[in-house]
Structures are given as structure tokens and as C-alpha cells.
Ligand SMILES: Nc1ncnc2c1ncn2[C@@H]1O[C@H](COP(=O)(O)OP(=O)(O)O)[C@@H](O)[C@H]1O
Ligand SMILES: Cc1ncsc1CCOP(=O)(O)O
């Protein structure tokens with residue numbers, strides 16, 4: 243049986259071989275960095291948020307990223323339209339609920355997108371996933387912007403129920419990442435604290451998950467292996483960094499130079 247280490251290496255090779263187009267409807271903060279990270283790993287990014295383009299891009303793309311980081315009301319129908327267009331064509335939809343839990347608008351919109359945009363994978367930090375999970379409660383989930391305030395342990399039971407109820411694969415990131423589809427669960431131990439000291443690493447994780455999901459039809463293994471490869475890249479980038487600035491530059495170089503051999507040796511994906 244293929245181990246997740248082997249699968250991670252195979253997915254990296256497949257991204258480079260197929261160079262999947264990744265359609266991103268994403269936020270203004272990370273448009274540049276996630277496009278560069280997708281290029282560095284070997285995929286082909288396009289940032290496009292016009293509803294007129296959703297169907298044509300769904301024909302061409304290998305996966306779609308929906309990211310609500312700089313959300314305004316006008317973008318929501320386009321996200322739902324693009325999600326449905328992608329799913330109709332069998333293309334995976336990755337949703338990053340940036341800042342869910344922090345404001346009522348963001349939380350309600352994130353829940354609406356989860357319900358209506360044919361989402362296959364959600365990648366968020368613990369607070370964001372908690373805001374999506376806590377649908378039965380009247381109490382507002384809480385949050386403090388785009389960074390997590392909840393612990394992984396506090397939100398995991400709700401996340402498991404959410405995955406079970408919706409059939410969506412959940413990738414909850416933090417110092418340790420947890421990926422679950424309601425049946426299977428793994429922990430990804432790769433990563434480095436500097437990843438929390440630059441903006442856009444969560445959004446980049448979501449974009450790389452989309453690239454892996456474009457070449458791996460199993461959403462669960464795609465998400466787990468993409469997070470492991472990204473976390474490993476973070477470790478390697480931090481080794482030669484003086485701080486957040488050089489870390490960010492190194493991160494792009496390491497994604498570009500990452501080899502299947504380094505992946506097989508370095509990824510740490512554990513059965514939960
Ligand atoms: N303290 C940490 N140690 C190691 N890796 C981390 C740490 N914090 C975050 N990461 C990694 O950084 C990436 C972004 O995760 P996270 O910070 O949870 O997202 P967000 O930016 O959306 O809050 C993930 O790949 C995660 O594994
Ligand atoms: C700082 C900020 N504000 C709105 S979106 C955004 C980027 C968040 O990116 P990430 O969740 O990857 O750190």
C-alpha cells in the first residue's frame with residue numbers, strides 16, 4: 243500500500259508534470275504571494291473574480307480556491323457560481339474561511355459558501371474552523387482577526403462532526419495540522435513558528451492544497467500531503483533565515499527546489 247510519504251512525493255511529481263491551472267478567487271493581501279508559491283511548486287495560478295469568467299475557467303482549471311480574506315458582499319455570488327461551475331466539471335473546490343468567527347458578516351458568509359459553493363476541502367486555522375463547526379449554537383464563536391485564538395484540541399470534536407455531517411475534508415492548521423474527512427484523521431507535524439510571523443502562509447497552504455487536489459482525486463490525501471510538503475518547506479526555509487523577510491524569500495526558493503527524495507525523508511504525517 244502507498245504510504246502518505248510516497249503519496250506526497252508522487253503528488254509533487256504530478257503537479258510538476260501536469261502543471262494544473264489553479265483558479266483563485268482570493269484576497270488582496272495574498273494574491274501575489276500565493277500566485278508565486280503556486281508557480282514555485284510547479285502549478286499555474288490565475289487570480290480572477292469576474293462572474294463572466296467562472297464557467298470558462300472551470301473548464302480549464304484543475305482546481306478552484308475560494309478565499310474570503312478581504313471579503314465584500316459583491317464577491318459572494320461569484321464565489322458560489324464559480325464553486326458550482328467547478329464542481330459540475332469534477333474540479334475540486336478548496337475554501338479558506340479567512341477570519342470566520344471574527345465578525346457576523348464573515349461568519350455568516352463563510353457558512354453560506356460552505357453550504358452553497360460545492361466545497362470539497364476547507365483549510366482554516368482552529369478559530370476559523372470552529373466558526374464553521376459551531377452551527378447549532380447561538381453563541382457567537384469568537385475570533386480576533388485572521389489569526390487563531392482557539393486551540394486545536396478545543397475545536398477538533400466540532401470539526402469531526404462538521405466533516406461527518408457535510409462530507410467535506412477539513413484541514414485545520416496550526417503548530418500541528420489535523421486533516422480529517424470524518425472517517426480518516428492524520429496529524430501533520432511539519433512546519434516552523436516563523437510561518438506565523440509572515441502573512442499569507444495559511445492562504446498559501448490552501449492554494450497548495452488546491453494544486454495537490456488537482457492531481458490527486460482523494461481530497462484527504464491531497465490535503466494531508468500538501469500540508470506536509472508546505473510544512474517541510476517552512477522548516478527548510480527557516481534553517482537559513484534571519485527573520486520573517488529572508489524566511490519569505492527562502493520559502494519560495496525551497497518550494498521551487500523541493501525534491502521527491504527530500505519529501506520522502508522529511509514529511510511527518512502521523513495517524514491520529
Ligand atoms: N507554530 C507553528 N509551528 C509550525 N508550523 C506552523 C506553526 N503555526 C503555523 N504553522 C504552519 O503555517 C501554515 C499556516 O497555518 P496557520 O497559521 O494555522 O494559518 P492561518 O495563517 O490561516 O492562521 C500551516 O502550514 C501550518 O502548519
Ligand atoms: C492579514 C489579512 N487581512 C485580510 S486577509 C489577510 C491575509 C491572511 O492570510 P493568512 O490567513 O494566510 O495569514
Ligand SMILES: [Mg+2]
Pocket residue numbers: 340341366367388444445
Ligand atoms: Mg488564514
